[in-house]
Amino acid sequence: MRGNGAGRTGNGKTRLKPRVPQWVNGAVGLLxxxxxxxxxxxxxxxxxxxxxxxxxWVSALFWGADMPVMGGAIVGLFWVVALLVSAWYAEMWxxxxxxxxxxxxxxxxxxxxxxxxxxxxWSGIYRLVGWVLALVGLMTxxxxxxxxxxxxxxxxxxxxxxxxxxxRACSEYLTNALGGxxxxxxxATFFNPNLLAGYLVMTAPLTMGxxxxxxxxxxxxxxxxxxxxxTVGLWLQLSALVLTxxxxxxxxFVGAGVVFLALAFKWGLVQRDFLLRLGVVGALTAxxxxxxxxxxxxxxxxxxxxxxHSGAFRLETWKxxxxxxxxxxxxxxxxxxxxxxxxxxxxxxxxxxxxxxxLEIASESGVLALLMLLGMVGAWFTRAGQSEIxxxxxxxxxxxxxxxxxxxxxxxGVVGALxxxxxxSDFQAWANLLTFAGLxxxxxxxxxxxxxxxPLRAIERRGTALIIVGTLILMLASLGIGELYANxxxxxxxxxxVPQSAExxxxxxxxxxxxxxxxxxxxxxxxxxxxxxxxxEMLERAVRMKPSARNWYRLGLYYxxxxxxxxxxxxxxxxxxxxxxxxxxxxxxxxxxxxxSERLNEEALRYYQRVVEIEESPYGRVLAVPQIVExxxxxxxxxxxxxxxxxxxxxxxxxxxxxxxxxxxRYRQLTYPFNSAGRSLGLYNPDRERQILSAHLAxxxxxxxxxxxxxxxxxxxxxxxxxxxxxxxESS
Numbered sequence: 001m002r003g004n005g006a007g008r009t010g011n012g013k014t015r016l017k018p019r020v021p022q023w024v025n026g027a028v029g030l031l032x033x034x035x036x037x038x039x040x041x042x043x044x045x046x047x048x049x050x051x052x053x054x055x056x057w058v059s060a061l062f063w064g065a066d067m068p069v070m071g072g073a074i075v076g077l078f079w080v081v082a083l084l085v086s087a088w089y090a091e092m093w094x095x096x097x098x099x100x101x102x103x104x105x106x107x108x109x110x111x112x113x114x115x116x117x118x119x120x121x122w123s124g125i126y127r128l129v130g131w132v133l134a135l136v137g138l139m140t141x142x143x144x145x146x147x148x149x150x151x152x153x154x155x156x157x158x159x160x161x162x163x164x165x166x167x168r169a170c171s172e173y174l175t176n177a178l179g180g181x182x183x184x185x186x187x188a189t190f191f192n193p194n195l196l197a198g199y200l201v202m203t204a205p206l207t208m209g210x211x212x213x214x215x216x217x218x219x220x221x222x223x224x225x226x227x228x229x230x231t232v233g234l235w236l237q238l239s240a241l242v243l244t245x246x247x248x249x250x251x252x253f254v255g256a257g258v259v260f261l262a263l264a265f266k267w268g269l270v271q272r273d274f275l276l277r278l279g280v281v282g283a284l285t286a287x288x289x290x291x292x293x294x295x296x297x298x299x300x301x302x303x304x305x306x307x308x309h310s311g312a313f314r315l316e317t318w319k320x321x322x323x324x325x326x327x328x329x330x331x332x333x334x335x336x337x338x339x340x341x342x343x344x345x346x347x348x349x350x351x352x353x354x355x356x357x358x359l360e361i362a363s364e365s366g367v368l369a370l371l372m373l374l375g376m377v378g379a380w381f382t383r384a385g386q387s388e389i390x391x392x393x394x395x396x397x398x399x400x401x402x403x404x405x406x407x408x409x410x411x412x413g414v415v416g417a418l419x420x421x422x423x424x425s426d427f428q429a430w431a432n433l434l435t436f437a438g439l440x441x442x443x444x445x446x447x448x449x450x451x452x453x454x455p456l457r458a459i460e461r462r463g464t465a466l467i468i469v470g471t472l473i474l475m476l477a478s479l480g481i482g483e484l485y486a487n488x489x490x491x492x493x494x495x496x497x498v499p500q501s502a503e504x505x506x507x508x509x510x511x512x513x514x515x516x517x518x519x520x521x522x523x524x525x526x527x528x529x530x531x532x533x534x535x536x537e538m539l540e541r542a543v544r545m546k547p548s549a550r551n552w553y554r555l556g557l558y559y560x561x562x563x564x565x566x567x568x569x570x571x572x573x574x575x576x577x578x579x580x581x582x583x584x585x586x587x588x589x590x591x592x593x594x595x596x597s598e599r600l601n602e603e604a605l606r607y608y609q610r611v612v613e614i615e616e617s618p619y620g621r622v623l624a625v626p627q628i629v630e631x632x633x634x635x636x637x638x639x640x641x642x643x644x645x646x647x648x649x650x651x652x653x654x655x656x657x658x659x660x661x662x663x664x665x666r667y668r669q670l671t672y673p674f675n676s677a678g679r680s681l682g683l684y685n686p687d688r689e690r691q692i693l694s695a696h697l698a699x700x701x702x703x704x705x706x707x708x709x710x711x712x713x714x715x716x717x718x719x720x721x722x723x724x725x726x727x728x729x730e731s732s
Contacts, residue, residue, distance in 0.1 A: 024150060028144055044066070093461060096450065099382070141154065155406065200238075358370055
């Protein structure tokens with residue numbers, strides 16, 4: 001390929017600049033668009049279809065991060081088309097060095113093998129597609145990017161988009177602070193603040209590298225205004241990182257920053273102007289640390305000692321994930337199936353991820369898959385981290401530029417990603433995975449010796465590219481369109497338009513037939529429409545595709561509605577086998593064993609006591625989100641209080657009434673407002689809220705009667721008053 005815009009040649013009195021071929025501009029433009037859109041469209045995690053009104057799906061896609069599958073399909077389409085363009089026109093194909101490409105391909109093979117053998121279904125396909133897209137982006141960047149204009153397009157897309165994400169996060173914090181929520185942790189377009197932090201620890205060091213190169217290599221006046229823009233962009237990114245209040249995210253950036261400065265000083269790149277700009281950004285960021293409520297609170301010694309739930313929850317999750325990986329060392333439990341296989345090994349509460357990418361890959365896809373990833377990254381550093389002799393001043397119209405500053409930023413960004421992935425599962429969000437692939441691709445493309453060239457005939461290149469691109473486009477289109485229809489279907493169900501919802505779910509399944517969530521919710525809708533046999537058949541198929549404890553429990557509830565207690569009990573037992581801490585299943589089995597009597601038999605008593613044991617264990621005490629109160633403990637204490645009261649053991653009865661009351665009061669104070677505010681998202685379940693309220697009232701009444709029977713009317717009076725307040729609030 002001729003020309004990359006890096007220099008000019010003399011031709012008499014005319015200076016000619018070799019043009020970059022149009023197909024290269026097209027491929028680089030598509031890659032840049034994908035990188036720029038990734039944090040806006042794919043920063044969230046798929047947790048099932050989310051209700052999106054038909055006239056709001058564009059806003060939900062681009063601004064609300066409510067449609068990560070469709071967003072991933074759009075970003076992926078940019079990249080696969082870039083691959084097709086490159087393969088169609090490039091006469092010589094540049095590939096990553098074998099030590100990088102071979103372990104990455106082996107890792108992808110193991111991910112696919114684990115998904116196929118262990119039967120992880122749609123979740124495995126979705127996870128594998130994300131990694132395949134990362135490979136596509138990496139290979140295409142290596143094929144078309146050179147030092148010069150193509151590289152600047154990609155760098156501009158990464159740094160510009162990250163700066164805008166930082167601006168979005170800062171405005172989000174200001175909006176909430178002015179609205180009376182000063183301790184708000186920013187999300188921007190990501191699933192949670194920690195995933196946003198994982199993105200920023202990659203982009204901020206890269207921005208520093210671009211700033212370093214611009215300050216050294218560019219001429220006035222472009223250097224002045226571009227350095228100013230980069231300085232503001234870096235400050236926005238670091239401010240957003242601070243406002244996530246992610247202590248481990250900030251620590252990961254510190255590690256990346258140390259690597260950046262160490263390499264920059266070693267290679268003799270640091271200049272006074274750059275240090276001054278870093279000092280200004282550091283001072284302004286420090287002010288954000290001091291004056292932002294969430295960060296100031298989480299960085300105090302008191303927070304470090306009081307907020308044990310966060311660190312302890314991670315540690316216990318890592319231990320459980322390690323147990324799962326050691327129990328399934330060859331192929332893991334199935335790529336993408338962490339959510340429903342981990343509860344068997346858990347000692348703390350529910351989580352969708354291991355909060356550690358490396359442990360998650362080892363547990364899902366096997367230890368060898370993790371070793372391949374680590375081998376690929378290690379080999380990448382041997383190429384991307386090569387030192388080079390800086391270009392010497394030359395008497396040419398446009399002398400060669402020194403790209404080592406950008407290379408230092410890329411290396412530090414990858415270090416930041418590796419550090420943060422040790423404390424969170426960043427790569428579950430495609431935004432982080434694809435950005436990481438972008439850094440890897442740029443690192444090899446700009447390295448001294450990061451690629452090798454293979455001559456391929458046109459028919460070989462184009463034929464292979466057509467097969468790969470065609471397959472990926474079909475998969476991405478089915479995933480994205482399926483989510484679009486499923487989200488609209490759930491919205492229709494929320495507004496009680498059940499027939500229309502069922503029709504939209506049918507369209508979603510026609511595009512994406514392997515998604516168990518679409519099948520599960522379709523089955524529930526068909527059951528609601530009176531087509532019970534069809535609905536139950538769909539529910540059973542969905543459970544076979546995704547045998548999570550939650551799905552088994554939902555199926556058991558429908559068997560219960562059908563009056564088939566044996567099948568319902570069996571489903572609840574399957575849920576308990578999948579998750580030994582499944583509190584809803586324990587309560588149902590206790591109710592089945594108890595027969596509705598206040599005096600419990602041994603089997604029912606054992607189930608309720610098991611719930612209380614869980615409450616007192618690390619599972620009940622170490623929580624990821626302490627504000628979400630588990631009312632199952634209150635139901636168990638109420639049943640035990642009624643049992644001991646009927647048995648005449650008033651001491652134990654009083655203890656359980658007191659503990660039940662604490663649970664229900666905390667739920668009313670902390671969790672109920674959150675659920676009530678989430679009616680539009682389907683978080684509010686009226687039937688469930690009525691059950692909780694009924695148990696709360698029964699606790700107050702039973703406790704008051706017990707105290708009055710003991711002659712303690714003074715202590716019973718506030719219980720009666722709370723009882724009346726709840727009744728009045730419910731009636732109003």
